[in-house]
Amino acid sequence: xxxxxxxxxxxxxxxxxxxxxxxxxxxxxxxxxxxxxxxxxxxxxxxxxxxxxxxxxxxxxxxxxxxxxxxxxxxxxxxxxxxxxxxxxxxxxxxxxxxxxxxxxxxxxxxx
Ligand code: AMP
Ligand code: ZN
Numbered sequence: 001x002x003x004x005x006x007x008x009x010x011x012x013x014x015x016x017x018x019x020x021x022x023x024x025x026x027x028x029x030x031x032x033x034x035x036x037x038x039x040x041x042x043x044x045x046x047x048x049x050x051x052x053x054x055x056x057x058x059x060x061x062x063x064x065x066x067x068x069x070x071x072x073x074x075x076x077x078x079x080x081x082x083x084x085x086x087x088x089x090x091x092x093x094x095x096x097x098x099x100x101x102x103x104x105x106x107x108x109x110x111x112x
Pocket of ligand 1: 005014016028029030031032033040084085091092093094095
């Protein structure tokens with residue numbers, strides 16, 4: 001999608017502090033971290049949110065989760081939080097599916 005910031009990041013048109021990339025997914029540090037360690041894992045192809053995930057995307061979503069867990073461990077996080085915001089009132093501001101991985105501090109529950 002031409003006006004999607006994460007599609008532009010996936011295409012290399014906007015630079016990021018990249019952690020990982022393969023043919024299908026990418027991980028990079030969040031620009032406005034909400035924890036000492038906060039990165040995002042995205043599919044390179046545009047997918048609006050969790051409700052847009054189809055049966056054919058199951059391996060892709062599994063890869064995002066596995067990569068988030070691996071990168072968390074590689075970056076010294078034993079405990080961490082995965083967050084996916086879906087819809088504006090849930091806090092989604094970028095409408096391209098992304099897994100937040102946050103850690104390095106004690107997390108509150110319930111989240112705000
Ligand atoms: P959400 O509010 O769940 O849609 O999360 C969007 C996240 O993307 C926020 O945490 C932003 O700080 C982050 N973000 C937006 N633009 C960039 C960028 N260019 N590089 C890294 N992170 C970004
Ligand atoms: Zn996109």
